[in-house]
Amino acid sequence: MQSPIPVITEHPNHTDIIKRLPNAWTTWPRDNSSVNSHVLAAQDTPKRYQKNKLRWPKRSVVFISDPHADALAFEASLIAAGVAERKKKAGLGHLTLTKKGKRSEIIVGGDCLDKGPSNLELLRSVKQLYKLKARVTLLAGNHDLRLLMGLLALARKKDVGNQHFFVRMGKKVVPLFREVFDEYLADTKWDKKIPDEDSCRELLFPGDDWFKAFPFHAAGFLTAEGIDREVRKMESKNHSFEKHCLSAGLSLRQIYATSLKCQQLFLHKKGEFNWFFRKMELVAKRGSFLFLHAGLDDSMGLMLLKNGTKYANKAFHQNLKRRDLFSFYYSSIANTFRTKYRDADLPLTHRGVHAIHKAGIHVVVQGHINRQEGQRVTIKKGLVHVEADITLDCHSRSAEGLNGYGIGATLIDKNVGIVGLSCDYPTAKVMTATELQGIYAESL
Numbered sequence: 001m002q003s004p005i006p007v008i009t010e011h012p013n014h015t016d017i018i019k020r021l022p023n024a025w026t027t028w029p030r031d032n033s034s035v036n037s038h039v040l041a042a043q044d045t046p047k048r049y050q051k052n053k054l055r056w057p058k059r060s061v062v063f064i065s066d067p068h069a070d071a072l073a074f075e076a077s078l079i080a081a082g083v084a085e086r087k088k089k090a091g092l093g094h095l096t097l098t099k100k101g102k103r104s105e106i107i108v109g110g111d112c113l114d115k116g117p118s119n120l121e122l123l124r125s126v127k128q129l130y131k132l133k134a135r136v137t138l139l140a141g142n143h144d145l146r147l148l149m150g151l152l153a154l155a156r157k158k159d160v161g162n163q164h165f166f167v168r169m170g171k172k173v174v175p176l177f178r179e180v181f182d183e184y185l186a187d188t189k190w191d192k193k194i195p196d197e198d199s200c201r202e203l204l205f206p207g208d209d210w211f212k213a214f215p216f217h218a219a220g221f222l223t224a225e226g227i228d229r230e231v232r233k234m235e236s237k238n239h240s241f242e243k244h245c246l247s248a249g250l251s252l253r254q255i256y257a258t259s260l261k262c263q264q265l266f267l268h269k270k271g272e273f274n275w276f277f278r279k280m281e282l283v284a285k286r287g288s289f290l291f292l293h294a295g296l297d298d299s300m301g302l303m304l305l306k307n308g309t310k311y312a313n314k315a316f317h318q319n320l321k322r323r324d325l326f327s328f329y330y331s332s333i334a335n336t337f338r339t340k341y342r343d344a345d346l347p348l349t350h351r352g353v354h355a356i357h358k359a360g361i362h363v364v365v366q367g368h369i370n371r372q373e374g375q376r377v378t379i380k381k382g383l384v385h386v387e388a389d390i391t392l393d394c395h396s397r398s399a400e401g402l403n404g405y406g407i408g409a410t411l412i413d414k415n416v417g418i419v420g421l422s423c424d425y426p427t428a429k430v431m432t433a434t435e436l437q438g439i440y441a442e443s444l
Helices: 014-019 071-080 099-103 119-131 142-155 171-185 197-204 210-218 224-247 252-267 274-279 298-320 325-329 350-358 394-399 433-443
Strands: 025-027 061-064 105-108 135-138 284-286 289-291 363-370 376-380 383-389 408-413 417-422 428-431
Touching: 014 071, 061 071, 061 289, 071 119, 071 408, 119 135, 119 171, 119 274, 135 274, 142 171, 142 252, 142 274, 142 325, 171 224, 171 252, 197 252, 210 224, 224 252, 252 274, 284 298, 298 325, 298 350, 350 383, 376 433, 383 433, 417 433
Parallel strands: 025 428, 061 105, 105 135, 289 363, 363 383
Antiparallel strands: 061 408, 284 289, 376 383, 408 417, 417 428
16 A cells, blocks of 8 residues: 655744755765766866867756646745745745746656656646746656556557557656546546456456567567566566555546546646646756756667757657557657666667767756655766756655655856755855866776
8 A cells, every 4th residue: 555645734934845945055965966076077087178178058057857736846946046936825836926936947857657646736737837928948767758658558459569558657656646536537427338347357457468469569669678677577567556546535436437537637628737748848958058957868879869859858859749659668768768877778878979979969958757855967978067956856855754845946047057956965165167068087
């Protein structure tokens, strides 16, 4: 049974938020929790690399990733970053932009959905930023796309490549379904045209022969490790998904009815959240910095070198329109919001890193890998990464023993450098342009 999610009913004001933030800053710590311990000191940057100057974003960037349906933490992080405030009303959904907010770009690093407790309020908070005419870039996260794959698979004819996508969403999507059912269906005749429980189970779950057929279907698309991992994951989710639904008080009939409502909300032109997937981008390049949810592989590196980020984002949306969901979800494009550089993921090798550097990308800013002591700078596969998922959502914080709601953001500014702000680290971490240049040199 899923652990209870702590819900904060009283929304903190500006003073409450500031009290939970560090009140001092330090040079980015050289400890394992903050940066590779072996990176070069800034003054040791070889002269041959001085010509490879990092280009900083023209506009200040505020990067907030993986809010995971915690609207309170998301809005508190915007306030902590100095780009928003509440002047007139308390509570969620009443932000206004500050002068800094009007000048900056806010990049939401993906994974807005799942876990809870406030999927719908989180989406409305992001939408409010658009209404305020903030410069917002919304990136695709694996949890966001997992919902889309599940809804699309249910709407299409079953085949070996797509019939597992609904159950593949797993227990973390159940809070969203609970919210949607309670808000839109609970007081209606939702069950009027919904099939019986057994029929709904057949519609939602993969067939018995899927586990034998999928490894052959996936051969040539996934690595052997990837196929094995996918089958094992589905064996677990196939066994437990209904139990998690029942634990949340939802029958499979209610889950099926809610999924139809989610299709209407997210996929139909007039749906309240139709904008969410429509505005989403795969990657955003600002100067020498590439913002994305997870990471890169060789194919994506070559695509970025040859065609650029506009092409990658267009390919992302074009592929979402394809009937073949399998080919999209296990492609290099989707690997960009899924990879953790495991053997099961598509590989990033020296060839890909060389292409990425040649494309003018020298620093990857990512979410996806949550950290408990604020942001971390690391070198992966010879490429500098800023890990900026700092465990904002209250469900993860409760499971990991972190106190209170999460607050934090990663600030990137040509005049200051990189600032890692987190309520879980005693100081703000500041890395100057010169220090980052040294780390970039180490990666080459």
